[in-house]
Amino acid sequence: MKIAALALATTFAFTLFAPADALARPLRNGGKLLLTNGISSLEGASGGGLTPWAVIAGNETSDGIGLSGHGTLVEVEDYDYQSAGVAIGIRDRLEISYAHQNFNTNDIGVALGLGKDYAFSQDVIGAKVRLAGDLVYDRMPAVAVGVQYKKNNNGAIVRAVGAKDDEGVDYYASVSRLFLSRSILLSGTVRLTKANQLGILGFGGDKKDAYGVQFEGSAAWQLSRRFAVGGEFRSKPDNLGIAREDDWFDAFAAYALNRHLTATIAYADLGSIATVKGQRGLFLQLQAAF
Amino acid sequence: MSIFLSLLLLQAAPHAMPGEEAVDPYTVDDRNAGATPFTGTGMADAFHGQEGIRRIVAHFVEGNFADPVIGEIFANQDKVRLKRVLFEQFCYILNAGCSYTGRDMASAHKDMGIQKADMNRLVERLQAAMAAEGVDFQAQNRFLSKLAPMRRDVLQK
Numbered sequence: 001m002k003i004a005a006l007a008l009a010t011t012f013a014f015t016l017f018a019p020a021d022a023l024a025r026p027l028r029n030g031g032k033l034l035l036t037n038g039i040s041s042l043e044g045a046s047g048g049g050l051t052p053w054a055v056i057a058g059n060e061t062s063d064g065i066g067l068s069g070h071g072t073l074v075e076v077e078d079y080d081y082q083s084a085g086v087a088i089g090i091r092d093r094l095e096i097s098y099a100h101q102n103f104n105t106n107d108i109g110v111a112l113g114l115g116k117d118y119a120f121s122q123d124v125i126g127a128k129v130r131l132a133g134d135l136v137y138d139r140m141p142a143v144a145v146g147v148q149y150k151k152n153n154n155g156a157i158v159r160a161v162g163a164k165d166d167e168g169v170d171y172y173a174s175v176s177r178l179f180l181s182r183s184i185l186l187s188g189t190v191r192l193t194k195a196n197q198l199g200i201l202g203f204g205g206d207k208k209d210a211y212g213v214q215f216e217g218s219a220a221w222q223l224s225r226r227f228a229v230g231g232e233f234r235s236k237p238d239n240l241g242i243a244r245e246d247d248w249f250d251a252f253a254a255y256a257l258n259r260h261l262t263a264t265i266a267y268a269d270l271g272s273i274a275t276v277k278g279q280r281g282l283f284l285q286l287q288a289a290f
Numbered sequence: 291m292s293i294f295l296s297l298l299l300l301q302a303a304p305h306a307m308p309g310e311e312a313v314d315p316y317t318v319d320d321r322n323a324g325a326t327p328f329t330g331t332g333m334a335d336a337f338h339g340q341e342g343i344r345r346i347v348a349h350f351v352e353g354n355f356a357d358p359v360i361g362e363i364f365a366n367q368d369k370v371r372l373k374r375v376l377f378e379q380f381c382y383i384l385n386a387g388c389s390y391t392g393r394d395m396a397s398a399h400k401d402m403g404i405q406k407a408d409m410n411r412l413v414e415r416l417q418a419a420m421a422a423e424g425v426d427f428q429a430q431n432r433f434l435s436k437l438a439p440m441r442r443d444v445l446q447k
Contacts, residue, residue, distance in 0.1 A: 030411075111433070181432050
């Protein structure tokens with residue numbers, strides 16, 4: 001938690017170094033191009049569905065303060081997952097996000113000895129700073145760094161399955177760019193994490209209890225102002241002896257219903273989760289952004 | 291006196307055309323357009339040649355002047371000249387057979403107080419104008435990719 005506080009303080013400090021004249025300008029409303037705020041990733045940071053991008057939540061530019069809220073449902077073979085969260089984007093520079101995640105084991109809960117419909121839950125507080133560049137305009141792509149403090153609410157159970165901790169901090173850096181000449185967005189993220197299945201199965205484990213480097217990426221093709229399709233990848237750690245963890249993939253379609261609402265549907269392959277293989281299914285999200 | 295006047299007119303000739311307000315002298319150069327043109331005729335065809343570009347520019351300029359957000363930035367601008375130089379700039383970049391005789395982007399937008407949100411609004415106006423002309427979305431974005439780097443010179447410093 002101390003590390004998280006330090007990291008958050010550092011990100012706040014970054015925003016203080018923003019050009020004084022930019023901060024002196026009065027705030028205004030409205031600004032980003034459709035879809036360029038991304039959607040809300042599983043852990044609440046704006047980006048793709050599985051991974052953050054180097055974009056800041058909300059529809060505002062360097063002259064405004066934006067907000068976003070989202071609800072996500074993931075229905076895979078044996079489990080279902082819901083998350084809801086909010087984020088604030090300050091002057092297209094600093095993003096603070098919160099997400100509450102709920103992971104229901106349904107019938108598998110019985111097999112795991114937890115009871116039918118046993119649900120894990122977790123809270124994630126995130127901060128992200130866009131350090132440089134721009135998603136659309138400048139020569140330099142958008143570059144951002146972020147932290148995510150995660151607190152699992154099922155400490156006793158996650159320790160019982162082999163996790164070493166019920167809280168943890170992820171650190172990541174993202175580079176994102178919309179290549180207008182091809183209508184293609186590419187984003188890559190490097191993450192340092194100890195989290196098992198995002199942290200829903202705790203942090204660290206009997207196999208490994210050290211930070212590992214993970215790679216995440218999104219590619220999207222914009223078919224119209226409102227509509228984009230793409231795919232994502234997210235590599236995962238594998239810290240728990242009893243439950244193998246696989247890399248994640250998805251194929252998505254995102255549609256801007258209007259300036260504020262973005263609906264996303266994806267087919268996700270989440271591999272093996274909590275000993276049960278072949279967890280594939282639908283990801284649905286509605287995001288509101290201002 | 292008449293010689294002096296005609297000299298003055300001669301000097302002013304490339305800077306402002308009849309019906310346009312006077313502008314301070316500048317050096318005419320295609321590089322003032324702020325982007326290198328596309329090669330080949332693909333983009334010019336996608337924009338339906340000079341006639342299509344003229345319709346897009348007319349739609350775009352009228353839309354900007356009438357816009358509730360950015361209209362006030364345009365209110366004091368020379369609409370006649372803007373239509374002409376924008377047409378030349380688009381036509382030049384799209385390789386549709388024009389030279390650009392307007393000012394460079396930094397000079398043309400100096401002291402206009404344009405913010406990022408205004409720029410995005412402008413892009414949306416241009417997207418609407420291109421869509422109305424029936425320009426394919428991928429071709430729209432290819433054109434925007436030539437304009438995007440100009441934001442640096444257009445924004446309020």
